[in-house]
Amino acid sequence: MNAQIISNAPVGTKFGYMELKCPEIASEKNAGRFFMVSVRSDEKSIDPILKRPFAICDIKSPDTFSFLYMIVGRGTSLLAKCRQGEYLGVTGPLGNYFKLEKNASVALAAGGIGIAPMIMTAKKLRGQGCRVTLFYGGRSASDIIMRDTLENICDELVPVTEDGSLGIKGLVTAPIKERISEFRKVYACGPNRMLMAVNDICSEAGTDIEVSLDEHMACGVGACLGCLVAVKEKTGTVMKRCCVEGPVFNGAKIDWPALCRG
Amino acid sequence: MSERLKINLCGVEFNNPVIAASGTFGYGLEFSRFTDLNKIGGISVKGISLKETYGNKMPRIAETASGMLNAIGLQNIGAEKFISEKLPFLKKYDTRIIVNFWGKTIEEYTETAAILDKADIDMLEMNISCPNVKEGGIAFSSCPEMTEEIVKAVRKVVVHKPLIVKLSPNITDIRLFAAACEKCGADAVSVINTLLGMAIDVETMKPKIANITGGLSGPAIKPVAVRMVHEVKKTVRIPIIGMGGIAFWEDAAEFFLAGASAVQVGTANFRDPDSCVKISEGLDAYLERKTINNISELTGKAVLY
Ligand SMILES: Cc1cc2nc3c(=O)[nH]c(=O)nc-3n(C[C@H](O)[C@H](O)[C@H](O)COP(=O)(O)OP(=O)(O)OC[C@H]3O[C@@H](n4cnc5c(N)ncnc54)[C@H](O)[C@@H]3O)c2cc1C
Ligand SMILES: Cc1cc2nc3c(=O)[nH]c(=O)nc-3n(C[C@H](O)[C@H](O)[C@H](O)COP(=O)(O)O)c2cc1C
Ligand code: FES
Numbered sequence: 001m002n003a004q005i006i007s008n009a010p011v012g013t014k015f016g017y018m019e020l021k022c023p024e025i026a027s028e029k030n031a032g033r034f035f036m037v038s039v040r041s042d043e044k045s046i047d048p049i050l051k052r053p054f055a056i057c058d059i060k061s062p063d064t065f066s067f068l069y070m071i072v073g074r075g076t077s078l079l080a081k082c083r084q085g086e087y088l089g090v091t092g093p094l095g096n097y098f099k100l101e102k103n104a105s106v107a108l109a110a111g112g113i114g115i116a117p118m119i120m121t122a123k124k125l126r127g128q129g130c131r132v133t134l135f136y137g138g139r140s141a142s143d144i145i146m147r148d149t150l151e152n153i154c155d156e157l158v159p160v161t162e163d164g165s166l167g168i169k170g171l172v173t174a175p176i177k178e179r180i181s182e183f184r185k186v187y188a189c190g191p192n193r194m195l196m197a198v199n200d201i202c203s204e205a206g207t208d209i210e211v212s213l214d215e216h217m218a219c220g221v222g223a224c225l226g227c228l229v230a231v232k233e234k235t236g237t238v239m240k241r242c243c244v245e246g247p248v249f250n251g252a253k254i255d256w257p258a259l260c261r262g
Numbered sequence: 263m264s265e266r267l268k269i270n271l272c273g274v275e276f277n278n279p280v281i282a283a284s285g286t287f288g289y290g291l292e293f294s295r296f297t298d299l300n301k302i303g304g305i306s307v308k309g310i311s312l313k314e315t316y317g318n319k320m321p322r323i324a325e326t327a328s329g330m331l332n333a334i335g336l337q338n339i340g341a342e343k344f345i346s347e348k349l350p351f352l353k354k355y356d357t358r359i360i361v362n363f364w365g366k367t368i369e370e371y372t373e374t375a376a377i378l379d380k381a382d383i384d385m386l387e388m389n390i391s392c393p394n395v396k397e398g399g400i401a402f403s404s405c406p407e408m409t410e411e412i413v414k415a416v417r418k419v420v421v422h423k424p425l426i427v428k429l430s431p432n433i434t435d436i437r438l439f440a441a442a443c444e445k446c447g448a449d450a451v452s453v454i455n456t457l458l459g460m461a462i463d464v465e466t467m468k469p470k471i472a473n474i475t476g477g478l479s480g481p482a483i484k485p486v487a488v489r490m491v492h493e494v495k496k497t498v499r500i501p502i503i504g505m506g507g508i509a510f511w512e513d514a515a516e517f518f519l520a521g522a523s524a525v526q527v528g529t530a531n532f533r534d535p536d537s538c539v540k541i542s543e544g545l546d547a548y549l550e551r552k553t554i555n556n557i558s559e560l561t562g563k564a565v566l567y
Contacts, residue, residue, distance in 0.1 A: 046481040
């Protein structure tokens with residue numbers, strides 16, 4: 001399946017925002033799902049051979065959707081060079097999704113590029129009568145992107161930076177810990193260590209938490225068994241495919257030490 | 263479906279000679295939302311063993327130049343569960359079902375093969391690139407004598423279905439192994455499995471996969487695979503299923519010219535779930551252009567100097 005690039009624009013120096021025309025993905029109703037995309041428009045390109053997984057960030061029309069990417073390596077650098085009008089191979093929508101509360105106060109916790117799935121999630125939650133507080137952490141002000149959009153889609157935006165250049169100074173977990181009693185549920189996406197810390201806060205407070213995890217993927221559809229996550233079940237630890245049974249998991253069930261290896 | 267692409271492989275009729283390779287296509291159903299399984303000649307399912315197997319530690323995959331390394335560890339749901347839970351779904355499609363299987367001892371191989379021989383499937387494909395735990399973990403594919411022993415033992419219990427043996431490229435002379443398979447009654451050989459490789463992340467200074475080494479696949483290995491198909495073709499008369507790095511119809515055509523009677527497509531399915539279908543269509547157009555009536559006429563037709 002091919003999708004045409006409607007627009008591809010830099011966001012600051014480290015990020016890009018791309019809108020693609022693809023009715024199959026744009027018809028998605030749930031928040032938290034992802035898709036796989038080739039990083040070059042050349043149909044015969046074999047390097048890199050694998051597609052890259054990205055969260056569906058926002059759905060703009062019945063035909064188009066957008067995603068936000070952080071430039072971290074060769075694939076995402078190539079993605080930033082793709083031009084409007086070109087076609088990229090896509091597979092999706094993929095994976096499971098956040099189970100959204102209705103008429104409740106909820107928190108979204110995003111670390112760095114973990115903001116990507118939160119835009120659609122915040123919109124859907126508000127559509128269901130939720131009060132949405134978005135905690136958004138980064139190293140410094142330049143990591144906190146799309147602030148104007150975010151202000152509009154949640155009830156309260158709480159920026160947190162490690163160097164204090166924007167919002168609260170420190171780690172995103174500090175304000176969450178302070179205010180955890182306000183929320184019926186937390187939805188989190190970000191680095192594994194941050195997710196583990198947010199999960200600890202939730203388990204102490206008895207608050208439900210869903211986390212969106214990031215594993216290296218080859219197929220994205222459940223065939224290669226390359227993306228497994230250790231999940232604790234009554235019968236013991238079982239390995240689940242991040243691309244099919246995830247990327248969203250109940251935080252309480254994740255084997256966090258195994259995930260935060262290395 | 264074009265008559266030009268129909269083949270008979272060891273008595274089994276295929277609508278086209280393009281097969282999805284084991285381990286890259288799950289149990290078939292995973293890709294059914296993204297490609298038309300009826301247009302794929304056959305599906306070789308993820309390697310099945312006697313008992314459910316959980317596989318290796320994470321990370322299990324790493325991308326490399328025009329290819330990837332994997333050390334999945336042959337995770338699968340086991341023979342009985344495959345037959346009861348996955349096979350009924352696959353049977354709904356007009357595609358041939360090849361069951362790839364493996365074991366850690368000769369007994370595990372023969373028990374698994376005996377179960378599969380009675381199942382409603384088309385062919386068995388034996389992966390011999392596995393360590394023999396009774397021989398100190400030396401792979402069944404590492405010397406022709408061990409290959410002979412395992413093929414002989416499995417041939418005895420596989421009486422209803424064609425038996426394909428999948429050869430490892432991690433040896434010095436693949437011809438000896440192909441000859442051993444033919445001698446011990448194999449109906450066909452699959453050439454090749456992945457090449458042993460390794461990659462290190464220079465920032466963390468750690469190997470990119472937890473198993474340290476893994477199997478290299480994808481376009482990076484294609485010239486090695488084509489060479490091995492050519493060598494095997496000159497050695498045995500049983501049909502060869504060629505694979506290793508096929509991404510486009512031109513790659514597949516190369517394997518036929520080198521001596522393959524059918525091809526498998528693995529890693530390319532990750533790049534594009536429609537790869538198998540597009541390769542069939544491309545081959546068909548190529549045959550028409552070259553006024554060749556059937557793909558089987560292409561086998562081994564490389565014009566040598
Ligand atoms: C379900 C899911 C959703 C994702 N959503 C987004 C998103 O919305 N926006 C976004 O920017 N990124 C997202 N990612 C991560 C993104 O897929 C990787 O950053 C991207 O594949 C890196 O490609 P690259 O070629 O630039 O990096 P590479 O050159 O392949 O690697 C550069 C560095 O990134 C690391 N890396 C590569 N792939 C991944 C990965 N899948 N996860 C973690 N680290 C990786 C490598 O180990 C290396 O250190 C998501 C990942 C998953 C699994
Ligand atoms: C993720 C992955 C898993 C694989 N699992 C198996 C397996 O279970 N049994 C097997 O015989 N081959 C397995 N293979 C090897 C492929 O079937 C094929 O022989 C090899 O990848 C070369 O083809 P390709 O370059 O088209 O991928 C696997 C390959 C990959 C990439
Ligand atoms: S990426 Fe292949 S199983 Fe998840």
